[in-house]
Amino acid sequence: MRHGKYRFLVGAMAAPLALYAIFVISPYVQAFYLAFTDWNGISNEANPVGLANFTKLWSDPLFLAALRNNGLLLLVVPLATIVLALFFSAATRGTRVYRVVYFFPQLLSVAIIAVLWQFVYTPNSGLLNGFLNAVGLSSWKQSWLAEPDLALWCVMAAMIWSAVGFYVVLFSAAMESIPVELMEAALIDGASSGAIFRRITLPLIFESVQVAFIYLGIAALDGFALVQIMTVGPGGPDNSTEVMGLGLWRNAFTYGKFGYASAMGVAMFLLTLSLAALLLRATRREQVELA
Amino acid sequence: MNPTRRVLLAGAAAATLSGCATAGSSDDTTNKGNTSAENPLGVPAETPLEVVIFKGGYGDAYAIDAQNRYKQKYPKAAVDQKGIQRVGEVLQPRFVADSPPDVVDNSGAGRLDLATLVSSGKLKDLKELLDAPSLDDPSKKVRDTLMPGVVDEGTFDGKTVILNYSSVLWGVWYSKSLFAKHGWTFPKTWAEMLTLNEEIKKAGIAPWTWQGKYPEYMNDPLVSLAAKAGGFDLVKSIDNLEPNAWKSPAMLAAADAIYQLAARGHIMAGSEALSHTEAQNAWCKGQAAFIPCGSWLEGEQQQVTPAGFDMVMGTVPALTGSDKLPNGAVMAASSESFLVPAKAKNVQGGLEFLRILFSKQVARGFAESAKALPVVNGATDGLTLPSGLSSVAQAVKAAGPNVFSYRFRTWYAPLSKAVDDATGELLTKRVNPEQWADRVQKAADAVAKDTSIAKHTR
Structure with missing residues (x-):
């Protein structure tokens, strides 16, 4: 009986695992290999160049700019998204309508979000400048995406807007699983709502927050699609919104440097992996068992 | 080449296209x-x-x-x-x-x-x-x-190794009917262009707009002006990555000419953030008089061009009175690369x-x-062409042998990006023409030094 079960499992899993190995794992492995070559994407020759691609990364001003920008995204986007999501999910407890509304952006593809936000920021007929005009702040009007000091922040706003809804739903679900008695007991003890949130709600949903940090951290190290579609250049003005993914794409598909682009990919992979490990470690806490 | 590498690369190919490639x-x-x-x-x-x-x-x-x-x-x-x-x-x-x-x-x-x-x-x-x-x-x-x-x-x-099928000319586009209404004529020199711009401004229309989101659109008139003033030698020296080619007097003067559009307020506000569609549509609505573009513009704007707009392409005006190439010289390249x-x-x-x-x-x-x-x-010959295409055909005839094209865009993509970035900054006045030339020259030198980039000469 037991034997038969494994045979069934192997039979059922073999095809999906093989597909996964061919289409997901093997390209990863190949990218690692290609990162040490000078492959141009067309030739059937790829000459090993050792660590040259990696050492070049550290003197490539565009990659360094990208690293800086991704770093800024990493500092701002996860924290801002989580704070907003916690606020909204706490503020809208029990009102499902809002949650559905907050979730809407999640249903749109990144490309559509980028195009929508481009319309928001466009200088002459855009929503943002139009709004500023209407409320009498026309002196604040800008060519938002064409200002090097503002462009990245504009991209961040779109990124946060599109992510918040998902985490509102995630946090709301986690909050609903907190036993009502706990809240009642705290209320009877005279705890303020701020204290309840800090001392009871947050610790009890901390696992969800931790997951959110990791997901959002990974998203902040990417940002390719929004930047590619929304920004001037793309990646501009003057590389002020350059991100690693964009540099990788450009090197591979417009410069024909697949080896170098793979090295960027490997660097991104390692950065993402160590970020996730670091976050998991740094935010480890005692688990609270509710049963 | 060792066999394991080949197997791996064939695998890479297979992974991209569900295994249709064979090594x-x-x-x-x-x-x-x-x-x-x-x-x-x-x-x-x-x-x-x-x-x-x-x-x-x-x-x-x-x-x-x-x-x-x-x-x-x-x-x-x-x-x-x-x-x-x-x-x-x-x-x-x-x-x-x-x-x-x-x-x-x-x-x-x-x-x-x-x-x-x-x-x-x-x-x-x-x-x-x-x-x-x-x-x-x-x-x-x-x-x-x-x-x-x-x-x-x-x-x-x-x-x-390739033959392009479609001929593309680059110039400055305007509406014939709009110009007739105001009695404007397309300028022959850049000085005339700047004077006419002032006049257009007085009529309540922005003289220029451009596709600022993709700064390469403004590079075309810029390098055209430089080629006209500096002649074929300048074009070659740029493509051959010669030292200080981007700082040559003709190139600097061309950068300054384009910079003047921004400095004198001849560009529609906000253009630096407009996509090609937004800028071209604003131009088709008559919000701006000139727009730089290649000869595909008429086809691209077909759906939104109002009747009687009559768009035509003018060749980029002469930079000075003593240009090396005659008036009518035009930047042309071809697209649809057959190989x-x-x-x-x-x-x-x-x-x-x-x-x-x-x-x-x-x-x-x-x-x-x-x-x-x-x-x-x-x-x-003998076909009835729409206004834009016929102006392009006329420009080809008028130019005769004085057709030039730069090759650095296809040869050296990283240099081309550096020029685009710098031009975007030039037109927002964040850099001046000298700084523009410095930046681009630095990028050209970097490409010249980079041994991983295959070099070409003409």
Whole structure:
């Protein structure tokens, strides 16, 4: 009986695992290999160049700019998204309508979000400048995406807007699983709502927050699609919104440097992996068992 | 090359395109039949032909026309022709595995990088085709039926490896009816341009707008001005990455000329953040008088151009009174890059397909269906062209031999990006012309020094 079960499992899993190995794992492995070559994407020759691609990364001003920008995204986007999501999910407890509304952006593809936000920021007929005009702040009007000091922040706003809804739903679900008695007991003890949130709600949903940090951290190290579609250049003005993914794409598909682009990919992979490990470690806490 | 690497790369190819590629390269044995006056290229009558066409803004009706003519001539050969969009993604694994189609139109946003194809030796030298008698007039070689610059543009280090089909000119566009209404005439020199701009401003219209989101649109008038003032020598020195070419007086003066548009407030507010569609639509609505663009503008704006707008392209005005190139000199390049892969199974058939494609009849059909100018001489004679296309055709005639084109954009993509970035900054006045030239020169020097980039000279 037991034997038969494994045979069934192997039979059922073999095809999906093989597909996964061919289409997901093997390209990863190949990218690692290609990162040490000078492959141009067309030739059937790829000459090993050792660590040259990696050492070049550290003197490539565009990659360094990208690293800086991704770093800024990493500092701002996860924290801002989580704070907003916690606020909204706490503020809208029990009102499902809002949650559905907050979730809407999640249903749109990144490309559509980028195009929508481009319309928001466009200088002459855009929503943002139009709004500023209407409320009498026309002196604040800008060519938002064409200002090097503002462009990245504009991209961040779109990124946060599109992510918040998902985490509102995630946090709301986690909050609903907190036993009502706990809240009642705290209320009877005279705890303020701020204290309840800090001392009871947050610790009890901390696992969800931790997951959110990791997901959002990974998203902040990417940002390719929004930047590619929304920004001037793309990646501009003057590389002020350059991100690693964009540099990788450009090197591979417009410069024909697949080896170098793979090295960027490997660097991104390692950065993402160590970020996730670091976050998991740094935010480890005692688990609270509710049963 | 060691076998494990090949296996791995074939695997990479397979992973990209669900395993249609097979590794292993055949030797360069050409499959050639007997030659005759009717069949000067020696096309084997029964060998199948595979053609891959980029089906974009120009459609693929003209290529289907060529295919039908090929079938008529070689009824025993099966022709497999596909019109697709993402040429690069589909063909990259096949080039890696050395089993490419026989003819490729390597165009569109997802095309393969030409410089890489060339440096990997993947393309067939088209000399045999260029020296073959043309289809329309056997006493004329194919190379003599093409517009000036076309063969040159497809030539890398003495070998012509691509032939572009559609001729693109770059200039400054305006509405004939708008100009007639206000009594304006298109300026002949840049000084006149700046004076006219002041007048346009007084009429309550922004003199210029541009596609600021993609700064390369403004590079075209900038480098055109420089070429006019500095002549063909300047163009060559730029492409050959000569030291301080970007800081030459003509280039600096051209950068300053363009900078003046921004400095004098001749550009519609917000243009620096507009996409090409937004800027071009604003121009079509009459919010701005001039816009820089290539000759595809009329086709691209077809849906939104108001009746009676009558857009025409003017050639970029002269930079000074003592330009090296005469007035009317124009920047032209061609697009829709046709090539025959070196490892094609039916190289002769591929060349013959191009000989048919570059005939007058097929080219004429292209002008009609794609509303663009084919590179075949005299193909549009006697056709009634819309206002924009006819102004482009006139510009070609007026320019005569004074047609120039820069090659650095295809040769050195990183330099091209640096120029775009710098020009975006120039037009927002965040850098001045000297700083612009400094930045670009630095990028050019970096490319010249970078041993991983294959160099070309002209």
